[in-house]
Amino acid sequence: MLMLFCDCSRHLITILDDIEVYEEQISFKLEELVTISSFLNSFVFKMIWDGIVESARGETLELFHSVHGWLMVLYERDCRRRFAPEDHWLRKDLKPSVLFQELDKDKKRAQLLLQYIPHVIPHKNRVLLFRNMVTKEKEKLGLVETSSASPHVTHITIRRSRMLEDGYEQLRQLSQNAMKGVIRVKFVNDLGVDEAGIDQDGVFKEFLEEIIKKVFDPALNLFKTTSGDERLYPSPTSYIHENYLQLFEFVGKMLGKAVYEGIVVDVPFASFFLSQLLGHHHSVFYSSVDELPSLDSEFYKNLTSIKRYDGDISDLGLTLSYDEDVMGQLVCHELVPGGKTIPVTNENKISYIHLMAHFRMHTQIKSQTAALIGGFRAIIKPEWIRMFSAPELQRLISGDNAEIDLEDLKKHTVYYGGFHGSHRVIIWLWDILANDFSPEERAMFLKFVTSCSRPPLLGFAYLKPPFSIRCVEVSDDQDTGDTLGSVLRGFFTIRKKEPGGRLPTSSTCFNLLKLPNYSKKSILREKLRYAISMNTGFELS
Structure with missing residues (x-):
C-alpha cells in the first residue's frame, strides 16, 4: 500500500503547477505535505542507515525507490518554493563527524546516504565535504606545494585591452589537470610592457573575475537575463558569435575554476539553469513547467491560464509551434514535427504546455548549455555537486546570502x-x-x-x-x-x-x-x- 501511495502521489504532484499546489492546495494541504515529507525522510534515512538498502532485493528495493522518488519530488519542490519549515529536512540524530569518519573508511551506508539524501546533512558540512574532495584531488594530482615537490605552473601573458580574447586563446587548449593547477598571469599593456604584480595569486583572481564579468555581461549576448529578477542563462541567439560553442565551453571551465579554487563570483543564475548544471533535468521526475517561472514568470502565467481555460481552446488559434522574433525576423519553431499545422485543443493542451516549457528552457539553448556544462565538468566532477540543491549551488558559486558577520x-x-x-x-x-x-x-x-x-x-x-x-x-x-x-x-x-x-x-x-x-x-x-x-x-x- 505504501508503494502504491507513493507512486500515485508522485505522479499527481508532478503534473500539478504551483498555483494548484500552493494556493488551491489540490489533493494535499501544505501541512499534509510537511507531515508526509517528514515521514518519507525518516523512512529513507532508516532504510539506509540501518543497512537495509545495502542488502535489499526485489520488493524491498522497489519500495525504497518508490518512497525515495516521492521524497525527492517534494524536496525539490520545497527548494524552489518553500512549504516546509527551516531545517525540516535535516536529521538531528545524524552527527556529521560520524558520517565523515565513515566516508573516510568507505562505509557503504555513508556513501548511500550521500548519494540518495544528502539534504539530511547541514549545508555547511556538505560545503566542507566538497572542499575536502577538491583538496584530496589536488594532492592526488600533485597540485599542492610539498617539502619535496612544487606543483606545475602554467604561465600566461594577457593584454588588458584584449583580456577575453587572450585568455580564451591561451587557456582553452590546456589539459584538465593544467586548468586545475596553478596559473600565473602576467598583465601587459598594448606596448607589451609588464605591469607590476604584488601577488601572483591575487593577479589570477583579478584575471578570473574580469573574464567572468565580461563573458556574463548581457551586452556580449552570450547570456541573457530573465525578466524581473535579472538572472542569467545562455542566450538563444548567442550563435551569432564565431566559435560560440567553444566560448561556452571556455566559460564553463572558468566558472568551474572559480568554484574549484573557492573564489566567489557575483554571477546570479536562473534556477532552471542551475538545475541543468546539476543534471536534474535528466531525472524521470523532472518537470520543465515547474522550472518555467524562473525563466519567465509572465510566460508561465499565460501558459497555465491555458490549462484553466474553460472554453474551447481551439478558438484561440494556437498551434504546436512557437513564433519568435530573431533579430527582426519572425521564426517559427515547431514543437513537434509538423507542429505549425497541428491545432492546440482541449485534448492536447497539457502536452502543449509541457512542450512549450521544454522548448524555451532546453531545446532552444541545448547546444550552448551542453558546451558550458562540458567545460564546467572538466573541472568540477558531477558527483561532487550532486549533494547540493539549485539554490545551494548558487551559494557555492556566489557566496552566502546571509547578512555579513x-x-x-x-x-x-x-x-x-x-x-x-x-x-x-x-x-x-x-x-x-x-x-x-x-x-x-x-x-x-x-x-x-x-x-x-x-x-x-x-x-x-x-x-x-x-x-x-x-x-x-x-x-x-x-x-x-x-x-x-x-x-x-x-x-x-x-x-x-x-x-x-x-x-x-x-x-x-x-x-x-x-x-x-x-x-x-x-x-x-x-x-x-x-x-x-x-x-x-x-x-x-
Whole structure:
C-alpha cells in the first residue's frame, strides 16, 4: 500500500503547477505535505542507515525507490518554493563527524546516504565535504606545494585591452589537470610592457573575475537575463558569435575554476539553469513547467491560464509551434514535427504546455548549455555537486546570502602600513560599518573590496587572499606597499598632509582596502560611503 501511495502521489504532484499546489492546495494541504515529507525522510534515512538498502532485493528495493522518488519530488519542490519549515529536512540524530569518519573508511551506508539524501546533512558540512574532495584531488594530482615537490605552473601573458580574447586563446587548449593547477598571469599593456604584480595569486583572481564579468555581461549576448529578477542563462541567439560553442565551453571551465579554487563570483543564475548544471533535468521526475517561472514568470502565467481555460481552446488559434522574433525576423519553431499545422485543443493542451516549457528552457539553448556544462565538468566532477540543491549551488558559486558577520570579518582581517586593530581609524571603520551603514551598504562595502557582495560560505577564514586594510598616504596614488616611514606614520597616526580630500580605494584582486589616515570619523564615514556608492575601487583616488 505504501508503494502504491507513493507512486500515485508522485505522479499527481508532478503534473500539478504551483498555483494548484500552493494556493488551491489540490489533493494535499501544505501541512499534509510537511507531515508526509517528514515521514518519507525518516523512512529513507532508516532504510539506509540501518543497512537495509545495502542488502535489499526485489520488493524491498522497489519500495525504497518508490518512497525515495516521492521524497525527492517534494524536496525539490520545497527548494524552489518553500512549504516546509527551516531545517525540516535535516536529521538531528545524524552527527556529521560520524558520517565523515565513515566516508573516510568507505562505509557503504555513508556513501548511500550521500548519494540518495544528502539534504539530511547541514549545508555547511556538505560545503566542507566538497572542499575536502577538491583538496584530496589536488594532492592526488600533485597540485599542492610539498617539502619535496612544487606543483606545475602554467604561465600566461594577457593584454588588458584584449583580456577575453587572450585568455580564451591561451587557456582553452590546456589539459584538465593544467586548468586545475596553478596559473600565473602576467598583465601587459598594448606596448607589451609588464605591469607590476604584488601577488601572483591575487593577479589570477583579478584575471578570473574580469573574464567572468565580461563573458556574463548581457551586452556580449552570450547570456541573457530573465525578466524581473535579472538572472542569467545562455542566450538563444548567442550563435551569432564565431566559435560560440567553444566560448561556452571556455566559460564553463572558468566558472568551474572559480568554484574549484573557492573564489566567489557575483554571477546570479536562473534556477532552471542551475538545475541543468546539476543534471536534474535528466531525472524521470523532472518537470520543465515547474522550472518555467524562473525563466519567465509572465510566460508561465499565460501558459497555465491555458490549462484553466474553460472554453474551447481551439478558438484561440494556437498551434504546436512557437513564433519568435530573431533579430527582426519572425521564426517559427515547431514543437513537434509538423507542429505549425497541428491545432492546440482541449485534448492536447497539457502536452502543449509541457512542450512549450521544454522548448524555451532546453531545446532552444541545448547546444550552448551542453558546451558550458562540458567545460564546467572538466573541472568540477558531477558527483561532487550532486549533494547540493539549485539554490545551494548558487551559494557555492556566489557566496552566502546571509547578512555579513562583521565580527567574523574583523577577526580575519590583516592590517598593513601601521594600521592595527586598536588604531583609531580602524575602530571608527568597524563602528561605522556596524552602526551607521545599512545591510545594503555593508554589502556594497564588501563588493567594493572583494568584488563580491556576499561573504564566503564558510566564513571569512576561507577568503583568499585574506581581507586586508592598508594605511595609505595622501600622495600614494601609485601604491608602493609598506615603507618604514609610512608604517611608522600610520602606527603613530602621523599624517604628511591632511588626507581629507582623498577617497578610500581598493584592490579587489588582493581583497585589499586602502584607507587614508583620516583625522575625523565623520570624514571617514562620508568618504567611504561615497566611494562604495560610486564603486570607484582602484580607478579613482
